Amino acid sequence: DADVTQTPRNRITKTGKRIMLECSQTKGHDRMYWYRQDPGLGLRLIYYSFDVKDINKGEISDGYSVSRQAQAKFSLSLESAIPNQTALYFCATSDSAGGNQETQYFGPGTRLLVL
Amino acid sequence: GNSVTQMEGPVTLSEEAFLTINCTYTATGYPSLFWYVQYPGEGLQLLLKATKADDKGSNKGFEATYRKETTSFHLEKGSVQVSDSAVYFCALRTNNAGNMLTFGGGTRLMVKP
Numbered sequence: 001d002a003d004v005t006q007t008p009r010n011r012i013t014k015t016g017k018r019i020m021l022e023c024s025q026t027k028g029h030d031r032m033y034w035y036r037q038d039p040g041l042g043l044r045l046i047y048y049s050f051d052v053k054d055i056n057k058g059e060i061s062d063g064y065s066v067s068r069q070a071q072a073k074f075s076l077s078l079e080s081a082i083p084n085q086t087a088l089y090f091c092a093t094s095d096s097a098g099g100n101q102e103t104q105y106f107g108p109g110t111r112l113l114v115l
Numbered sequence: 116g117n118s119v120t121q122m123e124g125p126v127t128l129s130e131e132a133f134l135t136i137n138c139t140y141t142a143t144g145y146p147s148l149f150w151y152v153q154y155p156g157e158g159l160q161l162l163l164k165a166t167k168a169d170d171k172g173s174n175k176g177f178e179a180t181y182r183k184e185t186t187s188f189h190l191e192k193g194s195v196q197v198s199d200s201a202v203y204f205c206a207l208r209t210n211n212a213g214n215m216l217t218f219g220g221g222t223r224l225m226v227k228p
Contacts, residue, residue, distance in 0.1 A: 042219050043204070043216075043218045090158055102147055102164065104216060106159040
């Protein structure tokens, strides 16, 4: 079973609609992240959370919000989707403890198309 | 601020060819450097990393050496296989940015039999 799962894997929505992307992890990690991937731009950080009560904006947070419902769950919402939010979205986790805190583990991605 | 620049792709090679994907960076402080690989339809996976100058990261036949003097972390493999076809991302992390990764734009590698 995958350690980091994302739902849905693909989503088509219309401009103005509210949508939520969900991420769950079974790795027991305390830190979680949301990125978007656009061709030629690599991954850019949207939001990150170092624990359930610690949520921070990343490089490109405008138009997005997040919720850390539990240590294992971190959801990303687009309150009013717009076409330039069409992208591939990745959730990632990392562990602040131990000797491997620099490694992030990624989910399989959610492909979002906003019409 | 931090930034990572990679060579643009796609890079197309024949099987058993030598691979180099260039990566240079700009960072404050002393970054850790990473290569992540993304196979078709999957998320990113850590391929290798180096945490200080002159360190060499290696995995699955891939290597990269942390060159502080040239601020580079070029990825190399002596003999590529069709199964190496993927997108490769160079990334860095600095202590003054928590655990935040800064990614390059990615380089698509296509290996033909």
